[in-house]
Amino acid sequence: MPTILRFPRCSLCNEPVELETAKTDENGDAVHEECYALKVQPERTKHIVISPMTLTCPRCNAKPGQVCDLFDAEVEIVHVERIKAAAAMDVAAKKN
Ligand SMILES: [Zn+2]
Numbered sequence: 247m248p249t250i251l252r253f254p255r256c257s258l259c260n261e262p263v264e265l266e267t268a269k270t271d272e273n274g275d276a277v278h279e280e281c282y283a284l285k286v287q288p289e290r291t292k293h294i295v296i297s298p299m300t301l302t303c304p305r306c307n308a309k310p311g312q313v314c315d316l317f318d319a320e321v322e323i324v325h326v327e328r329i330k331a332a333a334a335m336d337v338a339a340k341k342n
């Protein structure tokens with residue numbers, strides 16, 4: 247009897263999400279880490295003075311001013327790592 251593996255579908259791009267890497271959004275829907283990063287980015291950057299776009303991305307080495315990737319050739323993706331780096335710099339800046 248074959249085992250049918252059911253992967254949840256990413257609620258943002260509608261591709262299957264592997265459970266090991268799945269994230270859930272605020273509605274509990276499965277999403278890819280990268281799709282989730284894309285979705286939460288505008289919310290998170292509200293609290294960050296230093297823009298992730300002014301940094302070189304630690305994940306893909308995108309240069310300052312360049313987005314990390316394009317999703318569906320029109321949606322700009324900025325990696326979580328880059329946002330975190332900006333957030334960390336922001337925290338450091340507030341200490342001084
Ligand atoms: Zn996705």
Ligand SMILES: [Zn+2]
Binds near residue numbers: 304307308324
């Ligand atoms: Zn990147």
